[in-house]
Amino acid sequence: xxGVNGMAVAATGAGLLFAWSGIRGGKVTGxxxxxxxxxxxxxxNAEPVTxxxxxxxxxxxxxxxxxxxxxxxxxxxxxxxxxxLWIIAGGSPAKAGVAACIAQHESGGDAGVTSANxxxxxxxxxxxxxxKGKGAGYTVAQLQHPLTNARVAVAGSSDGTDWSAWAxxxxxxx
Numbered sequence: 001x002x003g004v005n006g007m008a009v010a011a012t013g014a015g016l017l018f019a020w021s022g023i024r025g026g027k028v029t030g031x032x033x034x035x036x037x038x039x040x041x042x043x044x045n046a047e048p049v050t051x052x053x054x055x056x057x058x059x060x061x062x063x064x065x066x067x068x069x070x071x072x073x074x075x076x077x078x079x080x081x082x083x084x085l086w087i088i089a090g091g092s093p094a095k096a097g098v099a100a101c102i103a104q105h106e107s108g109g110d111a112g113v114t115s116a117n118x119x120x121x122x123x124x125x126x127x128x129x130x131x132k133g134k135g136a137g138y139t140v141a142q143l144q145h146p147l148t149n150a151r152v153a154v155a156g157s158s159d160g161t162d163w164s165a166w167a168x169x170x171x172x173x174x
Contacts (some may be wrong), residue, residue, distance in 0.1 A: 076109035077126065077146070085126075086160075089150035095160025099153065101172035102163060103127050111146045125149035127166070129156065134165055 077085065082100035087093050106128040107113045115123045121132030124143035127150070129135030134156030135143050143149050156165065163169035 077103070077111070078109060079104065082109060082126065085146055085150045086154065089147055089154050090159075091150070091154040092159050095157075098163070098172050098174055099127075099157070099160055102166050102168055102174075103153075105168035105171050106166065111149065112144050114140060114144075127153035127156075129153060130165075 079097075079100045082103045083096035086096045086099040091099060103109060103126040106123075107126050109126065111126050113125065113128070115128065117123050117130045117132065119130065119132050121130045121135075122140055123130050124135055124140050126146060127134075129138070129143050129149060129152050131138070131140065131143070135152055138148065138152065143152065154160070157163055163172075163174045
């Protein structure tokens with residue numbers, strides 16, 4: 001019988017705690033205290049990762065908003081929710097802040113936005129993935145799904161180490 005690696009169990013627990021805190025809102029330390037006390041972590045409303053609101057709802061992101069020519073179907077993710085989404089999609093937690101900044105500058109945090117790309121493709125979703133570039137092989141509808149868009153952005157940016165395809169990267173210090 002193989003033994004259980006304690007470090008693997010601890011790392012898994014820590015990852016779950018980060019994901020819970022990011023999705024449900026609240027601070028990691030507060031949620032950890034609650035777990036250690038045998039209580040269910042509290043759920044806040046600090047920008048949980050959710051489906052964007054109904055069409056016609058004004059954007060509320062703190063970035064520069066959609067770039068010129070971007071059409072929006074409403075609803076926006078804030079910085080904390082974008083960071084959580086990046087991590088859930090497999091992105092490095094160390095790169096989550098920059099990734100969220102880029103998404104806010106690209107789309108205003110709106111998963112439904114699209115814009116024309118000079119290469120003839122369409123830029124889609126949170127990270128404005130080009131259907132003829134980083135988003136090639138996906139439909140517009142697929143790229144408008146927040147988790148799919150985040151996963152493709154993680155892969156397309158080499159886990160946040162190469163933002164050369166994003167014109168807004170310099171606005172985020174990259």
